Amino acid sequence: MAKELDELIRQTGEWLRGVGPVSDIVMSSRVRLARNLEKLPFATRATKATQAEVLRLVKEGILQTAEIKKPMIFEMSELDEVDRQFLVERHLISREHATRTDHRAVAIGQGEVVSIMVNEEDHLRIQVMQSGLTLREAWTIIDQLDDELSKALPYAYSTDWGYLTCCLTNTGTGMRASVMVHLPALVITKQINKVLHAITKLGLTARGLYGEGTEASGNFFQISNQVALGRTEDELIETIERILKQVIGHEQTAREGLVSNNKLQLEDRIWRAYGILRHAQTITSGETLDLLSALRLGVDLGLVSTNGAAEKGIDRAVVNELLIFSQPAHLQKLEGSKLSSSERDTKRATLIRRRLGGQS
Amino acid sequence: MVCDACKQQQATVHLTEIVNDQMTELHLCEACANQKGAQVESHFGLSDLLAGLADFGKTEQAEEQEEGAPSKTCLQCGMTYEDFRKVGRLGCSDCYTTFKRSLGSLLKRIHGSPHHLGKAPMQLMKSPRAKPELLELKRQLEGAIDKEEFERAANLRDQIRELEHQEQRQKNKKP
Numbered sequence: 319m320a321k322e323l324d325e326l327i328r329q330t331g332e333w334l335r336g337v338g339p340v341s342d343i344v345m346s347s348r349v350r351l352a353r354n355l356e357k358l359p360f361a362t363r364a365t366k367a368t369q370a371e372v373l374r375l376v377k378e379g380i381l382q383t384a385e386i387k388k389p390m391i392f393e394m395s396e397l398d399e400v401d402r403q404f405l406v407e408r409h410l411i412s413r414e415h416a417t418r419t420d421h422r423a424v425a426i427g428q429g430e431v432v433s434i435m436v437n438e439e440d441h442l443r444i445q446v447m448q449s450g451l452t453l454r455e456a457w458t459i460i461d462q463l464d465d466e467l468s469k470a471l472p473y474a475y476s477t478d479w480g481y482l483t484c485c486l487t488n489t490g491t492g493m494r495a496s497v498m499v500h501l502p503a504l505v506i507t508k509q510i511n512k513v514l515h516a517i518t519k520l521g522l523t524a525r526g527l528y529g530e531g532t533e534a535s536g537n538f539f540q541i542s543n544q545v546a547l548g549r550t551e552d553e554l555i556e557t558i559e560r561i562l563k564q565v566i567g568h569e570q571t572a573r574e575g576l577v578s579n580n581k582l583q584l585e586d587r588i589w590r591a592y593g594i595l596r597h598a599q600t601i602t603s604g605e606t607l608d609l610l611s612a613l614r615l616g617v618d619l620g621l622v623s624t625n626g627a628a629e630k631g632i633d634r635a636v637v638n639e640l641l642i643f644s645q646p647a648h649l650q651k652l653e654g655s656k657l658s659s660s661e662r663d664t665k666r667a668t669l670i671r672r673r674l675g676g677q678s
Numbered sequence: 679m680v681c682d683a684c685k686q687q688q689a690t691v692h693l694t695e696i697v698n699d700q701m702t703e704l705h706l707c708e709a710c711a712n713q714k715g716a717q718v719e720s721h722f723g724l725s726d727l728l729a730g731l732a733d734f735g736k737t738e739q740a741e742e743q744e745e746g747a748p749s750k751t752c753l754q755c756g757m758t759y760e761d762f763r764k765v766g767r768l769g770c771s772d773c774y775t776t777f778k779r780s781l782g783s784l785l786k787r788i789h790g791s792p793h794h795l796g797k798a799p800m801q802l803m804k805s806p807r808a809k810p811e812l813l814e815l816k817r818q819l820e821g822a823i824d825k826e827e828f829e830r831a832a833n834l835r836d837q838i839r840e841l842e843h844q845e846q847r848q849k850n851k852k853p
Contacts, residue, residue, distance in 0.1 A: 357754075360755075362767045363755040363757060464797075468799035469800050472799075472801075473799045474770075475798065477794070477798075481794075483768075484767045485766065485767050485768075486768070486781065486788055489785060491797070515692070545788075545789045545790060547791060547792070547794060548789050548791025548793055548820075550795050550797075551796050551797060
């Protein structure tokens with residue numbers, strides 16, 4: 319089993335490819351559905367025997383489903399802490415799911431587009447994640463997958479209230495649709511709080527992807543729906559798309575403003591980031607995030623030339639890959655052993671230097 | 679922005695609550711937010727269901743008790759309303775029936791509506807997808823109930839039933 323997990327380190331998920339609509343601003347789109355099996359207690363009241371039964375049923379159900387091809391299935395109890403953290407960093411399981419091992423599992427489809435957590439807060443947490451602004455496509459995939467699964471697994475459902483979930487905030491569609499956006503220009507021009515505030519006023523949730531609360535590190539934010547009941551899934555997605563379009567517009571305007579009014583300072587910031595990344599001998603994950611964010615902006619604006627000899631081959635996918643592979647569990651998986659925090663900083667710097675064609 | 683409570687410190691805690699398009703905002707400094715902690719959380723509890731339950735849970739529980747004694751504990755999983763208030767999570771799908779009344783109003787407060795309009799599992803699907811006109815009627819019905827226009831609501835309800843029966847008949851015709 320662990321061998322299969324090691325295969326993941328040699329590949330990158332579909333959502334990291336850096337392609338798809340508006341992928342200069344929208345990194346990825348994700349839709350997740352919360353589902354429970356009828357007649358079986360939720361996680362709050364489930365005994366070990368119930369959890370084992372849920373796992374058995376869901377595994378069977380998944381294997382009967384043609385929509386998820388050749389899934390890798392990992393039980394948390396088979397994985398050590400680094401392996402579990404590795405799955406969190408890859409966005410395949412939640413932080414919460416990694417904390418406990420009792421009959422918890424994850425099934426991962428090809429290309430890491432589909433993943434299904436078993437025995438998290440709900441019996442099933444199905445997710446589909448893709449590159450760029452592709453919420454609709456993600457919804458189409460997950461809708462079909464969910465239909466297929468519902469043939470094999472009797473879901474807890476009521477005609478009045480929809481899918482019955484452990485927490486009332488998910489009751490109804492059980493859906494959370496979210497997009498990961500990179501908004502460096504709004505942060506530089508200090509408009510980000512205004513924009514995030516407006517987003518929350520409109521019934522969506524916005525939070526920093528890394529770091530606590532809205533104090534996002536690396537200028538990455540996640541925007542998702544707050545309401546799950548009283549609207550159709552299509553309507554919920556439409557609302558996010560509509561509001562997101564405005565956010566994207568603001569970011570684009572801010573980027574254009576920076577290029578026309580502060581080009582020198584902007585280029586200086588980006589090239590300095592690039593310089594440090596290519597030459598640093600030791601670097602923390604926080605600094606890495608900030609610098610990679612600046613480099614990504616450089617790539618997106620075409621300021622970092624990808625034609626020059628040294629910069630050849632630096633594109634969004636490389637930056638995305640480094641964002642994930644420079645994280646603690648990935649570094650340790652690459653090394654094949656546990657690393658202390660300072661060892662990781664050295665290892666991280668080496669990895670980035672090599673990837674960006676700096677001195678090795 | 680200055681704190682709404684002390685009017686002196688910079689406000690760093692911002693709370694927004696939206697229920698049925700009605701928005702309330704509160705901006706507090708850290709000290710006032712801590713001081714008012716309990717009060718604030720109970721008023722603006724929807725981001726965190728736990729906190730929300732602490733406040734209006736009492737009246738909900740009273741409602742639940744009025745309904746008759748046996749319904750207070752979920753027969754399927756043994757969860758009481760008190761347990762639910764403490765953990766903010768339900769024990770099983772039967773809890774939704776056991777605490778129906780309280781949950782209905784909670785769901786309305788959280789989502790702005792207590793009616794599911796989304797998809798259904800394959801086995802229960804009356805038609806491949808609920809028809810748009812049916813959704814629209816359900817939405818109008820909700821609006822009518824909110825505005826206490828009961829005559830209109832009754833009309834809408836009949837139309838919805840008729841549409842659902844039609845779909846059922848169509849479904850039965852298929853092998």
